[in-house]
């Protein structure tokens with residue numbers, strides 16, 4: 713699958729969970745990552761906060777987070 717990368721000022725790495733993420737090469741701050749549901753490349757502000765999650769964010773983006781199955785469970789949970 714082709715990865716859509718952000719601006720070249722970010723370095724892209726892959727974490728142990730197989731999630732691509734981008735970090736600022738000067739500050740090493742994580743700025744973007746790949747949603748593990750839709751596989752879209754998104755900036756961190758498009759993820760809900762999660763204390764345990766990678767970069768302190770959920771593994772699924774806000775858009776996926778809103779999607780639930782017919783039992784009301786989060787599809788990615």
Ligand SMILES: [Zn+2]
Nearest residue numbers: 747750773776
């Ligand atoms: Zn998503």
